[in-house]
Amino acid sequence: MAALDEIVFHQILHWHHFYDRSTTAAGLVSDGLLHTAELLALVAGFFLFADLRRRRALAPAHAWSGLFLGLGAFQVVDGLVDHKVLRVHQIRYGVDVTPYDWAWNLAGVVLLLVGAVLAVRAGRVGAAGERLP
Numbered sequence: 001m002a003a004l005d006e007i008v009f010h011q012i013l014h015w016h017h018f019y020d021r022s023t024t025a026a027g028l029v030s031d032g033l034l035h036t037a038e039l040l041a042l043v044a045g046f047f048l049f050a051d052l053r054r055r056r057a058l059a060p061a062h063a064w065s066g067l068f069l070g071l072g073a074f075q076v077v078d079g080l081v082d083h084k085v086l087r088v089h090q091i092r093y094g095v096d097v098t099p100y101d102w103a104w105n106l107a108g109v110v111l112l113l114v115g116a117v118l119a120v121r122a123g124r125v126g127a128a129g130e131r132l133p
Contacts (some may be wrong), residue, residue, distance in 0.1 A: 001070070001071040001074035001075055001078075001111075002034065002037070002038035002041070002074055002077075003035075003038050003042065005038075005074075005078065006018075006034055006035055006038060007090070008032075010016060010096070011031075014095070014104075015091060015092045016064070016089040016090060016092065016093065017030055017031050017089060017093065017108060018031050018033070018088065019088050019089065020032040020088065020089040020090070020091060021087070021088060021089075042132075046100055049063070057068040057131050059122065061121060061122035061125055064118050064120045064122075065115050065118035065119035065121075065122050066115070066119075067115070067121065068112070068114045068115030068118055069111075069112060069113050069115030069116070069119065070114075070115075071111045072108045072110070072111030072112030072114070073108075073112065074108065075104065075107055075110075075111060076108035076109065076112065078108075079091075079101065079104045079105040079106075080105065082102065082113025083104075084101075091104055101107055110127070
């Protein structure tokens with residue numbers, strides 16, 4: 001989700017930088033640091049994913065639930081902590097941010113709910129793929 005946020009809202013739309021409470025140069029540096037952290041997390045995640053597949057220990061249903069839980073958690077934490085509590089940036093400037101905030105945070109909640117439903121379903125499936133009561 002950090003990659004999607006950074007690419008779409010920071011680079012393509014130019015709505016904000018990760019840190020907007022300083023100069024544009026500081027904002028660009030903060031975007032670069034966010035992009036670096038996001039890429040390192042993606043690479044580490046792919047190595048962990050590949051290791052699980054190699055050991056035949058990957059549970060796809062759990063992986064999907066984890067993906068959606070992670071997407072939603074990032075979205076909600078970014079929307080509430082970064083935007084509202086720390087105020088490091090807003091979604092957009094020069095407009096009423098209320099609809100953007102609602103859309104941003106509701107999208108995160110929807111992703112969390114999808115992840116929770118998938119996690120419950122994954123928990124009902126045994127290691128061999130049989131459905132548990």
